[in-house]
Amino acid sequence: MPDPTTRTRLPADLAIVNCTALLGVGAERATFAPGATIEINGGRFTRIDPHPDGLPHAKQVIDARGMVAMPGLINTHTHAAMTFLRGAAEDVALAHWFNDYIWPMEVNFAERDVYLGTLVAIAEMIECGVTTFADHYFHMDQAAQAVLESGIRANLGAAFFSSQGPDGLTQSLSFAERWKNAADGRITTSVAPHAPYTVSDADLTAAAEGARRLGVRVHLHAAEDIVQTNASLRDRGRTPIQVLAETGVLDAGAIIAHGNGILADDIALLSQHRGRVGVTHGPKGYLKFAFGPLTPIAALRAAGVPVGYCTDGPASNNTLDILEAMRVTAITQKQVTDDPTWFRTGMALEIAGPGSAAVLGMSGEIGVLRLGARADLILVDVSGFHCQPLHNLAAALVYSVQPGDVRTTIVEGQLLMHDRQLLTINRDALLDEFRHRAREITDRTHGRTIQDYTQ
Amino acid sequence: MPDPTTRTRLPADLAIVNCTALLGVGAERATFAPGATIEINGGRFTRIDPHPDGLPHAKQVIDARGMVAMPGLINTHTHAAMTFLRGAAEDVALAHWFNDYIWPMEVNFAERDVYLGTLVAIAEMIECGVTTFADHYFHMDQAAQAVLESGIRANLGAAFFSSQGPDGLTQSLSFAERWKNAADGRITTSVAPHAPYTVSDADLTAAAEGARRLGVRVHLHAAEDIVQTNASLRDRGRTPIQVLAETGVLDAGAIIAHGNGILADDIALLSQHRGRVGVTHGPKGYLKFAFGPLTPIAALRAAGVPVGYCTDGPASNNTLDILEAMRVTAITQKQVTDDPTWFRTGMALEIAGPGSAAVLGMSGEIGVLRLGARADLILVDVSGFHCQPLHNLAAALVYSVQPGDVRTTIVEGQLLMHDRQLLTINRDALLDEFRHRAREITDRTHGRTIQDYTQ
Numbered sequence: 021m022p023d024p025t026t027r028t029r030l031p032a033d034l035a036i037v038n039c040t041a042l043l044g045v046g047a048e049r050a051t052f053a054p055g056a057t058i059e060i061n062g063g064r065f066t067r068i069d070p071h072p073d074g075l076p077h078a079k080q081v082i083d084a085r086g087m088v089a090m091p092g093l094i095n096t097h098t099h100a101a102m103t104f105l106r107g108a109a110e111d112v113a114l115a116h117w118f119n120d121y122i123w124p125m126e127v128n129f130a131e132r133d134v135y136l137g138t139l140v141a142i143a144e145m146i147e148c149g150v151t152t153f154a155d156h157y158f159h160m161d162q163a164a165q166a167v168l169e170s171g172i173r174a175n176l177g178a179a180f181f182s183s184q185g186p187d188g189l190t191q192s193l194s195f196a197e198r199w200k201n202a203a204d205g206r207i208t209t210s211v212a213p214h215a216p217y218t219v220s221d222a223d224l225t226a227a228a229e230g231a232r233r234l235g236v237r238v239h240l241h242a243a244e245d246i247v248q249t250n251a252s253l254r255d256r257g258r259t260p261i262q263v264l265a266e267t268g269v270l271d272a273g274a275i276i277a278h279g280n281g282i283l284a285d286d287i288a289l290l291s292q293h294r295g296r297v298g299v300t301h302g303p304k305g306y307l308k309f310a311f312g313p314l315t316p317i318a319a320l321r322a323a324g325v326p327v328g329y330c331t332d333g334p335a336s337n338n339t340l341d342i343l344e345a346m347r348v349t350a351i352t353q354k355q356v357t358d359d360p361t362w363f364r365t366g367m368a369l370e371i372a373g374p375g376s377a378a379v380l381g382m383s384g385e386i387g388v389l390r391l392g393a394r395a396d397l398i399l400v401d402v403s404g405f406h407c408q409p410l411h412n413l414a415a416a417l418v419y420s421v422q423p424g425d426v427r428t429t430i431v432e433g434q435l436l437m438h439d440r441q442l443l444t445i446n447r448d449a450l451l452d453e454f455r456h457r458a459r460e461i462t463d464r465t466h467g468r469t470i471q472d473y474t475q
Numbered sequence: 476m477p478d479p480t481t482r483t484r485l486p487a488d489l490a491i492v493n494c495t496a497l498l499g500v501g502a503e504r505a506t507f508a509p510g511a512t513i514e515i516n517g518g519r520f521t522r523i524d525p526h527p528d529g530l531p532h533a534k535q536v537i538d539a540r541g542m543v544a545m546p547g548l549i550n551t552h553t554h555a556a557m558t559f560l561r562g563a564a565e566d567v568a569l570a571h572w573f574n575d576y577i578w579p580m581e582v583n584f585a586e587r588d589v590y591l592g593t594l595v596a597i598a599e600m601i602e603c604g605v606t607t608f609a610d611h612y613f614h615m616d617q618a619a620q621a622v623l624e625s626g627i628r629a630n631l632g633a634a635f636f637s638s639q640g641p642d643g644l645t646q647s648l649s650f651a652e653r654w655k656n657a658a659d660g661r662i663t664t665s666v667a668p669h670a671p672y673t674v675s676d677a678d679l680t681a682a683a684e685g686a687r688r689l690g691v692r693v694h695l696h697a698a699e700d701i702v703q704t705n706a707s708l709r710d711r712g713r714t715p716i717q718v719l720a721e722t723g724v725l726d727a728g729a730i731i732a733h734g735n736g737i738l739a740d741d742i743a744l745l746s747q748h749r750g751r752v753g754v755t756h757g758p759k760g761y762l763k764f765a766f767g768p769l770t771p772i773a774a775l776r777a778a779g780v781p782v783g784y785c786t787d788g789p790a791s792n793n794t795l796d797i798l799e800a801m802r803v804t805a806i807t808q809k810q811v812t813d814d815p816t817w818f819r820t821g822m823a824l825e826i827a828g829p830g831s832a833a834v835l836g837m838s839g840e841i842g843v844l845r846l847g848a849r850a851d852l853i854l855v856d857v858s859g860f861h862c863q864p865l866h867n868l869a870a871a872l873v874y875s876v877q878p879g880d881v882r883t884t885i886v887e888g889q890l891l892m893h894d895r896q897l898l899t900i901n902r903d904a905l906l907d908e909f910r911h912r913a914r915e916i917t918d919r920t921h922g923r924t925i926q927d928y929t930q
Contacts, residue, residue, distance in 0.1 A: 103860075103863070103864075104864070105866070106862075106863070106864065106866065106871075106875070107864075107865070107866040107867035107868075107870040107871060107874075107875075108866045108867070110819070110820055110867055110869075110870045110874075111815065111816050111817075111818075111819040111820065112815065112816060113815050113816060114815070140860055140863065143860045144859075144860040144861045147859075147860060147861070148861070303806075304806055304874075306810075307806035307807055307809060307810040308805075308806050308809055308815060308874075309809075309815050310809045310810050310812070310813050310814060310815045311810070312810075312813070338870065338871075338874035338875045339861050339874070339875050340861070341861070348803070348806075350763075351758075351759055351762035351763050352762055354762060354763055354764075354765045355761075355762040355765050355766070355767075357765070358765050358767070359765060360566065360567065360568050360569070360763060360764050360765045361566050361567060361568060362566075363566075364565070364566040365565055365566065403906075404599075404602075405558075405595055405598045405599040405602060405902075405906070406599045406602070406603070406794050406795070406796070406878070407561075408558070408561070408595065408906060408909065408910065408913075409558075409559065409561065409562075409909065409910055409913035409914075410562070411560070411561065411562040411563040411913070411917060412562035412563070412565055414565075415562040415565045416561075416562060416793075419562075419565075419759075419763075419793035419794070420561070420562075420793045422877055422878050422879055423861070423877050423879070424877055424878070424879030447860075451858075451860070451863060454863065454864065455863065455864055458863075458864035458866070459864075462866060
């Protein structure tokens with residue numbers, strides 16, 4: 021006889037049964053509930069039951085036996101459409117990379133290219149379990165269109181340089197206003213000055229004021245490496261983070277990429293605004309560029325400043341794989357602090373979930389399996405040889421799992437990938453058009469560039 | 476009308492057509508031949524044709540359109556059966572890891588466990604494109620049995636401590652003699668003292684003499700990190716590498732794991748024996764343990780000393796993924812040399828192939844697609860979103876490819892995995908027995924250990 025309590029309530033949109041649910045993360049450890057049932061309704065988690073009794077009451081049921089259900093991964097800083105430039109400039113120093121490859125090539129980007137390149141990035145991210153990304157690029161209406169169609173969640177910012185004149189700032193503000201909370205809240209926005217070394221203090225101040233008025237954050241590059249910080253100190257007598265404080269950017273709220281050049285005194289400033297700023301960290305690209313010291317994550321966390329994972333753009337990082345960003349962050353942070361007992365697997369997962377959500381100002385909304393939170397969830401198969409045996413499930417997620425182990429990706433309750441099949445993107449048609457266009461986009465014979473990189 | 480020249484010769488065992496073959500690697504660049512045909516006969520490459528004309532003449536033909544054919548990957552140092560201890564000791568310092576977790580747990584290993592644990596490791600390696608591994612462990616007849624059955628290639632060494640008395644050395648020598656060139660040469664051997672800090676100079680000298688007599692190398696740990704080197708200098712007035720020189724180990728030939736503590740003066744000693752010594756490098760574990768300075772690969776290569784990739788054991792490295800070892804080596808070496816233009820993609824691939832082969836004393840036999848070499852080959856699918864577009868195929872292999880992109884693994888001309896299906900290992904039966912036994916093997920209530928770790 022059916023349970024009378026379930027018989028009378030409406031069925032959920034989706035139920036996931038028999039999963040091992042990642043329910044809690046902390047600096048010391050992660051906690052899992054084997055055999056859990058998760059129900060999703062109206063795009064939110066409506067039931068998370070570690071000890072389910074009886075069958076779920078849902079329109080669709082996924083049996084996730086042998087899989088971990090965990091919050092969808094969050095990529096807190098990328099330039100998605102740069103998939104077009106993946107591998108186009110390898111083994112070169114940063115200034116050479118910008119001035120002689122990337123910025124001349126970006127002259128060639130038409131609006132349609134940003135749509136295509138972003139959609140390829142989204143496909144890759146869905147395949148490796150990323151459910152939210154923060155994007156910082158040009159022609160962002162096209163990126164927003166790709167987000168709309170694909171069903172992924174994104175925070176989008178229209179990048180600008182002061183060299184563009186007043187139009188850059190104006191467009192960034194109007195984009196942030198136009199798309200704010202679009203797609204039933206799946207799209208959030210930022211105001212996106214490029215960096216303190218390419219945007220004037222006046223424009224930073226105006227960006228901060230605009231962001232405060234719109235209730236969004238400023239997403240920008242700052243103190244990317246120690247060279248930038250030293251150049252700022254030499255030329256202006258203050259660090260990039262001090263510039264952000266003085267221009268009101270920290271007070272408005274900021275997503276700061278990448279912060280490897282953050283100094284001890286900067287951390288006190290960031291800490292004063294810790295409820296509305298965060299630092300985004302993607303070490304693979306930093307190491308490729310030989311950036312020197314890495315982001316002082318231990319000190320930032322000690323000061324209460326959120327840190328999240330990112331991949332940066334695929335032209336430098338090659339992939340959009342947040343599992344890899346988590347793993348490389350964990351091993352390099354143990355090394356730079358000279359402490360193998362620090363950055364435990366629980367902390368690695370905590371930064372992937374609540375930490376990265378906080379960087380985007382979305383604490384409690386994403387990055388957690390919690391009643392009422394947005395139903396962004398992935399199912400990860402840990403039955404492969406490379407994960408077995410499961411003495412330590414958190415360690416398997418941090419150190420063993422491969423992107424291909426992500427079997428199912430759900431955003432706002434919608435299946436975007438199930439059993440490795442993309443459900444909202446036409447793989448073959450997209451790749452055909454993308455590959456065709458990629459052959460033209462690296463042309464540099466025009467001799468133009470979108471900006472100069474000087475320190 | 477068929478080509479008369481192919482009509483009259485006997486068919487090859489296997490042909491691979493339409494592949495993009497990785498034909499050459501060097502410090503500056505890698506060269507690929509699109510549309511190539513590769514033929515294998517009697518376990519060797521018998522035809523490598525960048526411009527094939529007509530159909531191949533073979534008993535079996537694999538169409539590898541969209542795939543890269545490259546030499547099978549080489550894991551130059553592991554402890555395969557430690558798959559049983561994957562994740563069993565995370566976030567702890569090295570001495571604690573050895574003394575309180577690993578060595579007490581290893582007391583529990585029965586002979587059958589080494590067979591099971593090694594076979595699980597082999598399955599994982601086949602799945603991620605590893606075709607040769609150098610193993611350093613106990614109960615090695617069992618490991619050899621797993622190698623025999625699975626069809627993989629291995630260099631096997633029976634580890635010993637001097638604390639075992641004379642039996643350890645004797646068994647290591649007799650194992651090396653008994654299995655040398657077994658399985659038609661698929662199995663090679665080493666003499667395997669654990670390390671200069673756990674094996675006496677007299678035993679090292681005897682190991683070197685034995686290795687010289689058998690025509691094999693000594694495979695051991697030495698100068699694993701700077702702490703070990705400094706302890707050796709403090710206690711004995713010489714570095715671990717100097718001990719290897721004085722005991723004749725370098726002269727006999729040596730596979731040296733892990734060498735992060737190699738000093739400048741050591742490199743001159745190693746260079747004197749560069750034709751018969753090599754250093755094996757697996758940075759993931761070193762970073763996890765916060766080892767401090769990483770292996771001086773630039774200086775070793777400048778001195779002509781071969782360097783290869785390894786994963787070390789899965790209890791510290793978690794995975795046996797050489798693609799990951801290559802990637803993490805590339806990004807960390809750029810960082811430690813402060814030179815993003817060094818360790819180019821060509822060099823990363825050169826170390827994966829000829830470099831790692833040289834560490835095992837197998838130059839020209841494995842690690843290359845060359846006529847007459849052993850037919851160890853993998854097919855890697857580069858059509859996924861995360862590899863596209865292919866502006867730089869070498870960069871895709873070094874920085875984008877995932878283990879799951881390895882579709883086919885061939886050793887000595889035999890298919891061990893095809894289209895992701897393992898062909899020589901019964902996955903379900905193996906994992907069932909392995910998981911059951913894994914629940915017992917971490918017991919430490921007996922209070923015993925196999926060795927003490929002190930510096």
